[in-house]
Amino acid sequence: MFDKIKSIQAYEVLDSRGFPTVACEITTDSGVSGKAMVPSGASTGEREALELRDGDKKRYMGKGVLQAVENINRIIAPTILNRNLDVTEQTRIDEEMMKLDGNEFKTKLGANAILAVSLACARTAANYKKKPLFKYLREDILKKQDDLYKMPVPMLNVINGGAHADNTIDFQEFMFMPVGATSIRQACQIASECFHALAKLLKSKCFSTSKGDEGGFAPALKNAEEALDLMVEAIKAAGYRPGIDKDVAFALDPACSELYDKERKVYVFKKAIDAHILSEKDGTKTTEQMIEYLESLVKKYPIISIEDGLAEDDWDGWRKFKERMGDRIQIVGDDIFCTNPRITQEGIDKNIANAVLIKLNQIGTLTETLQTIKEAQSANWCAVISHRSGETEDTTIADLAVACNTGQIKTGSMSRSERIAKYNRLMEIEDYLNVQAKYYGLNTFTNIKK
Numbered sequence: 001m002f003d004k005i006k007s008i009q010a011y012e013v014l015d016s017r018g019f020p021t022v023a024c025e026i027t028t029d030s031g032v033s034g035k036a037m038v039p040s041g042a043s044t045g046e047r048e049a050l051e052l053r054d055g056d057k058k059r060y061m062g063k064g065v066l067q068a069v070e071n072i073n074r075i076i077a078p079t080i081l082n083r084n085l086d087v088t089e090q091t092r093i094d095e096e097m098m099k100l101d102g103n104e105f106k107t108k109l110g111a112n113a114i115l116a117v118s119l120a121c122a123r124t125a126a127n128y129k130k131k132p133l134f135k136y137l138r139e140d141i142l143k144k145q146d147d148l149y150k151m152p153v154p155m156l157n158v159i160n161g162g163a164h165a166d167n168t169i170d171f172q173e174f175m176f177m178p179v180g181a182t183s184i185r186q187a188c189q190i191a192s193e194c195f196h197a198l199a200k201l202l203k204s205k206c207f208s209t210s211k212g213d214e215g216g217f218a219p220a221l222k223n224a225e226e227a228l229d230l231m232v233e234a235i236k237a238a239g240y241r242p243g244i245d246k247d248v249a250f251a252l253d254p255a256c257s258e259l260y261d262k263e264r265k266v267y268v269f270k271k272a273i274d275a276h277i278l279s280e281k282d283g284t285k286t287t288e289q290m291i292e293y294l295e296s297l298v299k300k301y302p303i304i305s306i307e308d309g310l311a312e313d314d315w316d317g318w319r320k321f322k323e324r325m326g327d328r329i330q331i332v333g334d335d336i337f338c339t340n341p342r343i344t345q346e347g348i349d350k351n352i353a354n355a356v357l358i359k360l361n362q363i364g365t366l367t368e369t370l371q372t373i374k375e376a377q378s379a380n381w382c383a384v385i386s387h388r389s390g391e392t393e394d395t396t397i398a399d400l401a402v403a404c405n406t407g408q409i410k411t412g413s414m415s416r417s418e419r420i421a422k423y424n425r426l427m428e429i430e431d432y433l434n435v436q437a438k439y440y441g442l443n444t445f446t447n448i449k450k
Contacts, residue, residue, distance in 0.1 A: 003028040003128050005080060005087050010072035010116060012065055015040050015390035016418040017213065019063045024072060024116035026124040028087050034123030038112045038361055040390035042163050042213060045257065045312055045335030047343060049364040052110025068113040075109065076100065076117055088125045090141055094118050094367035111364030118365045119396055133396065134429060137403035142370065151184040151430055151439040152385065152401040152409035153177055154423070155251045155305070156191045158198055159219070159227045160212025162255045167218045168275040172255035174227045177304060179442040180247035184426045187439065190240060194248060195414035198234035213389035215413030222277050228301045243302045245442065251305035256290065257335040260311035287317035291324060298329055304445065307332035307357060318352035327449050330355045332384055339363040341371040348379045354447040355382040373404050382447055386410040391418040398425040407444030
């Protein structure tokens with residue numbers, strides 16, 4: 001069967017922060033269509049593919065994406081249409097766009113432009129095949145016929161800090177992981193009840209319950225310990241047990257690239273210092289001190305995963321961190337790998353982590369994203385599918401997590417509709433699959449001793 005792409009149309013939409021991002025709709029000769037919207041990050045790695053912005057300060061404070069839209073409509077679309085391609089030729093279409101740009105980091109056309117077309121293509125092809133997106137990705141692109149679909153354990157960002165919130169916490173994300181659930185539906189229930197228990201607890205202690213970019217609370221706390229203590233208390237108040245082998249474990253994303261002083265090669269807790277919570281001396285840590293600090297938190301709290309515990313430039317530190325704690329916790333690379341298959345393979349070869357965070361817009365095509373996931377899984381690393389701080393109602397990452405059996409997903413807290421949309425989609429998929437869906441809980445961590 002053959003269904004040629006007939007039209008590719010891009011346009012501007014708004015993300016969850018009210019800034020422009022790129023959307024694209026593809027239509028085929030048979031009249032089938034599909035569309036996708038691209039997310040945007042606030043805390044970004046230096047090796048991420050280029051997110052093309054207009055830079056016109058008179059429009060959206062320079063954050064417009066009309067140039068990226070034009071690159072689709074005037075450069076990418078004519079090229080793809082002239083190739084007479086079938087909508088199901090995902091790899092060929094992605095390769096044509098990569099060739100058209102000519103740079104690994106998509107500096108000519110913009111990763112936001114290329115990804116919009118790449119994801120819209122997959123959406124349209126799934127509609128053409130009359131399959132849910134996760135099923136199309138699994139069967140038609142990955143060429144797998146597995147009967148079992150692993151439902152991902154959510155990482156719910158319930159306390160925001162760092163670049164994601166206007167408060168005094170330097171660490172960016174504190175997350176609940178409902179590892180003791182037996183289904184995604186139960187995991188969402190546990191998460192919701194613990195989240196609302198945390199809200200009640202914060203109010204009782206006169207902390208703000210205002211929200212950060214990803215829907216978690218953004219109270220003005222003194223340090224990570226205070227945040228983690230509140231999380232433990234909230235879980236118990238909701239009637240659950242905190243613990244790696246119990247109902248709810250914790251995950252951290254310190255986002256340490258944001259704290260790293262490259263010249264001095266130290267980590268600076270800028271927010272805490274500015275708020276006079278820490279002195280300049282106490283708020284500055286060497287790599288060894290940062291590793292020791294993270295290890296002390298792991299010993300005290302039920303932390304099972306730490307993402308970006310060190311900076312993207314601190315490769316020697318990552319190796320030491322992995323040697324010290326890699327058999328006890330999941331060590332996730334985000335900024336250091338940026339979903340780039342070449343850099344991820346280097347990290348695997350150097351054994352500096354045991355998991356990679358997957359953000360589609362860090363690399364710019366579905367094909368390269370799937371390659372990175374494959375590399376990770378082949379090395380017995382975990383792959384954690386992730387949202388961005390600037391999200392849309394697009395639910396592609398939910399389908400991607402299920403299709404690839406990654407077993408974990410980061411898509412925000414139990415608030416904000418662009419985050420909830422992904423949880424609703426996961427429950428929808430679980431209901432659709434019925435007995436073919438399995439929630440692995442703690443067993444999803446194949447790379448650590450439990």
